[in-house]
Every structure is written in structure tokens, then in C-alpha cells.
Amino acid sequence: MLKNMTKAVFDENINTKFCVNTENGESVELELVKVVEKKTAVVETISLIFKGTDENILNDNTYTFEHDEMGLFKLFISPYMHKEDSIYYDVIISKLIDNETV
Numbered sequence: 001m002l003k004n005m006t007k008a009v010f011d012e013n014i015n016t017k018f019c020v021n022t023e024n025g026e027s028v029e030l031e032l033v034k035v036v037e038k039k040t041a042v043v044e045t046i047s048l049i050f051k052g053t054d055e056n057i058l059n060d061n062t063y064t065f066e067h068d069e070m071g072l073f074k075l076f077i078s079p080y081m082h083k084e085d086s087i088y089y090d091v092i093i094s095k096l097i098d099n100e101t102v
Contacts (some may be wrong), residue, residue, distance in 0.1 A: 005093055006038040007046050009070070018050065018078070019066040020058060020077070028056045030089065048091040050077070057087050 013032055021027045052058070060078045069093035081088040 005046070005073070007035055008040050010035045010046065010048060013067065013069060016069075021064040021066065022058070023061075026056065028052060028058055033088075035037070042097060044095055044097050046093040047091070048075075050089040050091065052087050052089065054082060054087050058089065 010032065014035060016032060018030050018032060020030055022028065030050040030052040032048060033051045034047075036047040036049075038045045038047075053063070057079060058077060062074050062076045064074050066072050075090045075091045075093075077091050079087050080090045097099060
């Protein structure tokens with residue numbers, strides 16, 4: 001699945017809802033609000049910013065995400081900002097760029 005996790009795929013799903021399943025069987029709904037990509041000659045990094053309510057705060061952990069278009073996948077998520085009644089989370093995806101000179 002990591003190979004399919006590109007900026008373009010996430011850009012198509014900005015402002016859509018993702019269901020995050022916790023270890024205890026609860027589900028938390030998050031909205032993808034921003035996608036940022038940085039590339040070097042060797043590594044591609046995608047930062048995903050999700051927004052959720054402060055009713056069910058997720059701790060740093062790996063969770064199963066579910067999305068209507070993208071299906072099921074696991075990501076490590078970290079809360080990084082509390083603003084008004086919202087919690088913002090950051091996900092970092094880093095992968096080596098396929099390059100024969102590496």
C-alpha cells in the first residue's frame with residue numbers, strides 16, 4: 001500500500017473523512033485538511049494534516065484508517081495542535097525514491 005500513498009492520491013481526498021479505528025474498537029472520524037510534499041534526490045516525504053474534534057483525542061500510535069475511496073491502511077499518527085474545539089494530527093510518510101544511482 002505504501003507505493004500507492006502518493007501526494008496525488010491524498011490530494012484527491014483533501015476535505016474528505018477518514019475513519020480511524022482504535023485498539024479498543026472505537027472509531028474516530030478525521031478530516032484530511034492538508035497535504036505537503038518534500039523531495040530530495042533520495043527521499044520523498046509526504047506530510048498529512050488531519051483535523052478531528054477534541055471529544056476523542058488519539059494518542060501517538062499506529063491506527064487502522066478506513067476511507068471510502070482508499071480502503072484500509074495503517075498509519076502512525078501524532079496529535080500536534082489543539083485549536084478551539086479541534087485537534088490537529090500529523091502523519092509523515094517517507095520513502096526512498098526509486099533511482100538506480102542510489
